[in-house]
Amino acid sequence: MRLPLLALAALLTAVLVACGGGDADRPPFEVSGPPRAVDADDDSDGGDEPTSGNGGASEVLYRGARVMPPLPKPDLVLTDTSGEPFDILAETEGYLTLLYLGYTHCPDICPTHLLDVAKTLEAMDPAHVERIRVVFITTDPERDDAAAIRRWLDLFDERFIGLTIDADTLSALLTTLGMPQIVKRDLGDGRYAVNHATYLIAYTPDNLGHIVYPFLMGGGLREIMAHDLPLLAEHGWREPS
Amino acid sequence: MSGAARTWRWLLAALIPVSAIALLAACDDDWSSIEITNARARFTTTDVGAVYFDITAEGADDRLIAAASGIAADVQVHEVVSEGGGSMMRPVADGIAITAGGTVSLEPGGYHLMLLGVGEIPVPGDSFELTLQFERAGRIAVTVTVEAFGGDDGMEDMDHGSMDEGE
Numbered sequence: 192m193r194l195p196l197l198a199l200a201a202l203l204t205a206v207l208v209a210c211g212g213g214d215a216d217r218p219p220f221e222v223s224g225p226p227r228a229v230d231a232d233d234d235s236d237g238g239d240e241p242t243s244g245n246g247g248a249s250e251v252l253y254r255g256a257r258v259m260p261p262l263p264k265p266d267l268v269l270t271d272t273s274g275e276p277f278d279i280l281a282e283t284e285g286y287l288t289l290l291y292l293g294y295t296h297c298p299d300i301c302p303t304h305l306l307d308v309a310k311t312l313e314a315m316d317p318a319h320v321e322r323i324r325v326v327f328i329t330t331d332p333e334r335d336d337a338a339a340i341r342r343w344l345d346l347f348d349e350r351f352i353g354l355t356i357d358a359d360t361l362s363a364l365l366t367t368l369g370m371p372q373i374v375k376r377d378l379g380d381g382r383y384a385v386n387h388a389t390y391l392i393a394y395t396p397d398n399l400g401h402i403v404y405p406f407l408m409g410g411g412l413r414e415i416m417a418h419d420l421p422l423l424a425e426h427g428w429r430e431p432s
Numbered sequence: 433m434s435g436a437a438r439t440w441r442w443l444l445a446a447l448i449p450v451s452a453i454a455l456l457a458a459c460d461d462d463w464s465s466i467e468i469t470n471a472r473a474r475f476t477t478t479d480v481g482a483v484y485f486d487i488t489a490e491g492a493d494d495r496l497i498a499a500a501s502g503i504a505a506d507v508q509v510h511e512v513v514s515e516g517g518g519s520m521m522r523p524v525a526d527g528i529a530i531t532a533g534g535t536v537s538l539e540p541g542g543y544h545l546m547l548l549g550v551g552e553i554p555v556p557g558d559s560f561e562l563t564l565q566f567e568r569a570g571r572i573a574v575t576v577t578v579e580a581f582g583g584d585d586g587m588e589d590m591d592h593g594s595m596d597e598g599e
Contacts, residue, residue, distance in 0.1 A: 298482040298547070300512060300519055302474065303540040306582055342477040346581050376522065379506060382548050389519040406512075406519040409541060 252431040253422065254415040255393065255402035262368055262392055262400035264288065269328065269354040272341035277354055279326070280398065286324040287424045288394040292370070294331035294385045295343040301389075302346075304406050308391065309347040311416040319424040325351045330373045330387040332358050368392070393419070395428035463491040464532070464568035471562070471576045473547070474540075475554060481547040483507075483562065483576055484538045489530040489569075497527035498565040501576075505549025507562070512541050521546075527567070556580040 264280060271277040289308060293301035305327070312320050327344060329335035332355065340353035356364070365372055370388035377383055389406040402423070404416055422429075471485035481504070487496060499507040509524045519541070528543055530536050538544050545562075554560060558578040563571055 295476065296478045296480050298474075298480045298521075299510070299540060299544050300521060302476055302482075302581075310582065339478070346476055371518075378508065378523070378546075378548060380549065382506070384521055386520050386522075387518075406541065 252429065253402050253419045255404045255419050256390070257431075258392075258400060258403055262394075262403075264394045264398040264400065265290075265364055265367065267356075267360065267364065269356050269360075270337065272337040272344070272353040272355075274337060277352070279354075282352075283324050283326065283394070284398075285322075285396050287322055287396070287420070287427075289323060289325045290328070290392045290394060290400070291325070292328050292330050292365075292368075292387055293389075294329055294387070295335050295339050296331065297385070300406055304389065304391065304412070305344075305347045305351075307412045307416065309351075311413050311420060312348065314417065315421060319421045322424040323420065326354065327351055328354045328356055328361070328364070330361065331385045332356055332361060393423055395423055397428050399428065401428050464494040464566070465490040466494060466530075466564075466566055466569040466572055468564065468572060468574045471574050472579045473554070473560070473576045474579060474581065475550070476581070477553070479548070479550045479553070481550055481553075482540070483545040483547065484540065485574065485576075486535055486537045487528070487530050488535045489532050491532055492568055493532050494530050494569055495527040495567040496530070496564055497567055499545050499562060500565075501547065501560060501562045503550055503552070503554065503560045504547035505551075506547075508546045508548065509543070510546045511543050554578045 264283070266280055268276050268278045291301075291305060291308070293304070295301075308325060312323065312325075325348065327340065329340060335355065337353070337355055340355065344351040344353045362372060365388075368388075374386040375383045376386055391404040392400040393402045393404065394400045402419065404412060404419075406412070407415075467488040467490070469486045469488070471483065473481050473483045475481040483499075496509060499509065501507050509527060510521050511524050511528075512519050512521050514520075524543070528536055528538075536543070556578050557580075559575050560578075562574045562576050564574060565571055
């Protein structure tokens with residue numbers, strides 16, 4: 192079985208098409224053709240092969256990227272920013288749970304991505320937002336302690352849940368989620384960046400992540416999430432017909 | 433006498449445009465004028481920051497190769513690239529190329545300058561000096577304004593702060 196990432200790579204194209212004509216002057220990638228459904232075909236290396244003809248451009252239920260098979264919700268007890276144990280499955284049961292892995296020394300991608308989430312929630316119906324939990328897990332256990340994570344998350348939304356994790360548990364979690372292992376990039380003088388997967392996973396109350404929201408260079412993510420999140424919060428996961 | 437002076441003036445008047453054209457032609461290859469606009473920075477709660485701006489080049493092609501600022505131990509030119517279905521930040525090896533007559537924008541999720549080892553994290557409304565090093569235009573000093581976090585779309589930043597206060 193291939194990593195979900197491969198399916199994701201293929202899907203990214205479809206998402207970008209879906210949000211084409213946005214405000215970006217230059218498209219982040221060259222894309223062509225209408226958005227389409229992509230199935231779980233193992234041979235996703237080709238990336239652009241159209242699959243079953245069910246995907247008329249007008250029948251896209253969700254605009255995020257579909258992951259098949261869906262991602263499992265982490266069955267972990269980590270520690271939240273107040274120092275309390277946080278049982279992810281128990282604490283997020285019944286919620287639309289948005290999981291993001293990143294780090295506080297991230298200058299560009301993480302703040303842009305999480306700000307997109309915060310701004311999207313801010314503009315949504317509070318009744319929907321009440322059904323959503325945003326969970327952040329650090330990919331930089333070395334520098335990100337509870338206080339650093341709390342301070343940073345409060346810039347976006349004080350309700351965002353921050354979790355610390357040790358390096359071994361993080362590595363296992365990344366494997367479970369089909370994400371590449373983190374790569375520390377030396378920036379000189381002992382400073383480093385942490386390269387990590389850059390997509391937000393949306394877990395519906397069935398505890399599965401069917402849809403992810405990759406970072407979009409050039410923007411457009413808010414519009415995509417503003418379309419999907421109310422649907423997912425209201426109805427949970429519905430299989431696109 | 434006045435006749436001679438008049439002749440000289442005529443000569444000068446005729447020569448100046450000619451020599452100006454000659455001058456321009458002579459350095460046509462490497463003359464570059466850089467304009468930086470919309471310079472702003474974003475900081476969070478750690479000792480890193482991101483700087484964004486628009487670069488316009490006149491004359492010849494140019495290239496932003498380095499930057500420095502007194503408020504940071506190091507300033508690096510970075511880009512965000514797509515890789516394996518995700519995005520990744522990395523230092524730009526050859527700098528950022530600007531085509532003559534063109535504009536390149538550094539913006540969230542694309543090219544940016546990363547500030548590292550920021551001693552004291554500036555707050556929104558602050559400004560600081562940045563020196564950019566271009567291959568042809570040389571050094572250019574820029575004043576960068578620190579923007580309100582979350583104010584990038586120009587709306588709701590005031591609401592944002594006051595709403596969070598209540599929780």
